[in-house]
Amino acid sequence: MPADEFSLIARYFSAFGAGPAVALGVGDDCAILALEPGERLATSVDTVVAGVHFPPDSLPEDIGYRAVAAAASDLAAMGARPLGMTLALTLPDADELWLHSFSQGVGAAAAALALPLVGGDTTRGPLTVSVQVFGALPAGRALLRAGARVGDAVYVSGTLGDAAGGLAVLEGRYRPEPEAAEYLEQRFFRPLPRLQLGMLLLAEAHAAIDISDGLLADAGHLAAASGVAVRLDAGRLPLSPALAAHPDRDQALRWALGGGDDYELCFCLPPGATVPAGCTRVGEVLAGEGVLCPGFDELAGGYRHF
Amino acid sequence: MPADEFSLIARYFSAFGAGPAVALGVGDDCAILALEPGERLATSVDTVVAGVHFPPDSLPEDIGYRAVAAAASDLAAMGARPLGMTLALTLPDADELWLHSFSQGVGAAAAALALPLVGGDTTRGPLTVSVQVFGALPAGRALLRAGARVGDAVYVSGTLGDAAGGLAVLEGRYRPEPEAAEYLEQRFFRPLPRLQLGMLLLAEAHAAIDISDGLLADAGHLAAASGVAVRLDAGRLPLSPALAAHPDRDQALRWALGGGDDYELCFCLPPGATVPAGCTRVGEVLAGEGVLCPGFDELAGGYRHF
Structure with a gap:
């Protein structure tokens, strides 16, 4: 099995993994996140595809930043406190310059939005970036789409x-x-x-x-x-x-x-x-x-x- | 914005969302999962790409089942109790027959592995299936890769x-x-x-x-x-x-x-x-x-x- 260049890509993202809720970050079979007592987990996934969600000549740094920000927006929409994220990255080859730039954008967003990168998966294929975000909500409370009342x-x-x-x-x-x-x-x-x-x-x-x-x-x-x-x-x-x-x-x-x-x-x-x-x-x-x-x-x- | 055929794809997966930990399933900006007191969240993501992870002529039902099972295996490796999953699906077109078969495989795995589908994202692009699984671990306990001792x-x-x-x-x-x-x-x-x-x-x-x-x-x-x-x-x-x-x-x-x-x-x-x-x-x-x-x-x- 080629646990090859692609498994090494994790190195580009290893600096973005620390956070107060991270009990175990990148490197084992799962990441482990800790909620506070009485909290529930809010989670959402957002995928961006080259040529569909961003212009083909976008800077990799911008693609990385925007993918994280778009996913994080779903936490905002629920009123959730950000805990962390994972990144599923499919890319055609392990281009070092591209990866360096992309990871800078992911890292900038991770820092700006308090979303440490706790895990991920990198595979070979057409460029696809899938970001899963995790947040915490007080039990029984959330900003839902349902709930608007006449007169609001x-x-x-x-x-x-x-x-x-x-x-x-x-x-x-x-x-x-x-x-x-x-x-x-x-x-x-x-x-x-x-x-x-x-x-x-x-x-x-x-x-x-x-x-x-x-x-x-x-x-x-x-x-x-x-x-x-x-x-x-x-x-x-x-x-x-x-x-x-x-x-x-x-x-x-x-x-x-x-x-x-x-x-x-x-x-x-x-x-x-x-x-x-x-x-x-x-x-x-x-x-x-x-x-x-x-x-x-x-x-x-x-x-x-x- | 074409909130088109692709947003309708959710219907194929709507039957697989119920489970004891699911406080809010598919349909809002985030899903909400409830852990038991004293538990932590274990999570992992696994991506499969057409032509890389399965033979090109695989049945869609088998692709769906296997993608879920492969991701769930990371929960098993940590000793986590399964709570649910999300699915990020990128596919070239909204082929009804393909989707029906694929969703049957996802549903069979969801039922067999006690992993209700609580959210997802569907986008147009080359076939890529990314499954994020969620499990619960007692605080401070996990099956880690580290920990093997001489004599084991x-x-x-x-x-x-x-x-x-x-x-x-x-x-x-x-x-x-x-x-x-x-x-x-x-x-x-x-x-x-x-x-x-x-x-x-x-x-x-x-x-x-x-x-x-x-x-x-x-x-x-x-x-x-x-x-x-x-x-x-x-x-x-x-x-x-x-x-x-x-x-x-x-x-x-x-x-x-x-x-x-x-x-x-x-x-x-x-x-x-x-x-x-x-x-x-x-x-x-x-x-x-x-x-x-x-x-x-x-x-x-x-x-x-x-």
Whole structure:
């Protein structure tokens, strides 16, 4: 059996494995993680494939960072405290330069997001990166998609559409000032999952989801899980200066409504709840089903039946 | 964003999600698993790639079953109680017949191994199957690779070399009687990870590993982690009747020593320990390093420096 170059790849990732919850890290048949008494495990897996989830000429460092951040966003969406992650990496060959760069991105994300790398598997094949994240939740508590109630207000964190704008910049479809272009590309390659916000929202939010498919689609998932309708007000969508500078405001709003990969949170608060800093009210929960967005209902319609 | 046919694939797997530890299954941003008080989480990920880990014309049902069983074997090797799993599936298209068959294999393994499917991710790309398994261990206890002591006896469960023999049958390199051929092929496609044995061994074994790379390689991993040498006696290796019938006994022994994918356990017991049923003493732990196997030292040498 060729326990070959591929088994040696673990060395590239050996520095990212320490953390308070890690009882046993990389190197045995399993990793062992310790939860605090009364906690439960929250876990999710996210896969990115070359040519599907990132432009083919992306820097390996960016691919590594973004794969971890995208997976971590699911912990944020549940309100979970990050514990660690594993990495299943399939790659065509053991290219040292590529691996060095990729591992730097994984390591940067591991440090930034408090997600030590506790295990993994490396196999030969077409480039595929699968990240499994582990978090802790107090027993009986979680930010679910279900739970939104008629009368709740709908909020989002940060600004929306930046990742879609960044992809447009990368693909030459949008050419803003260099500073704005750089900002948008970074928002695409280096998303910041809202882990702290998620934990904060555990106290009062009725429902939450992270925005990975686009606000319309993800608000649609939340509405369907909760058995309600969500009405969004496009005029309230928070846009970054880089996106607000777009000469075609409708295009910017379409990115904010339909573009994925922002990894912000969309959540529902009851009247009177404390609104966390940096979050914007963008709509409300109504009786009914699906997502309404006056002026963009045609766009919203495509997401009604998920 | 095309939350398309691929998001619908979840339906094929929706029936395999129930289990006593599952607080929240498929459908939200994370799954939630509950451990018992005083337990820790054991977790491992295993990826199989088409053309690398299984013959290209394998039945989808067998690919699904084997991917789960191979991952579960890492729980057995730690002595962990199975809790659940997630599946990251990358596939070129949403072929209904393929998916139906594949999901049947996953479901059969989920039921047989008490591993409810609690989450997953499906993406478009070259066929890759990544299974993450979750188990529970009593705090402070685990079957580690490290821990073997000079004077321990080395045991294996079941019979060895059957999966390598099965692969030889599939590839036309070995043509035994039909009944033996069928048995060996099944051992390749439908391995039985030793979950019950692993939990039993927690009480007395000093070290353990599952045999996925082949006995020589895996005993080498165990020896390296423990800082000892392992001497194996090829004459003691347990062979199935189907493999023992091979006209070239040396070939059969080479499969038992070097062939991977049997997913049996190799473990070390101190003198006087109870030997579980169905296990065979195959060697002993000595001072030194590496794996010795008189008569097959050339084969063993290749594995000395992992």
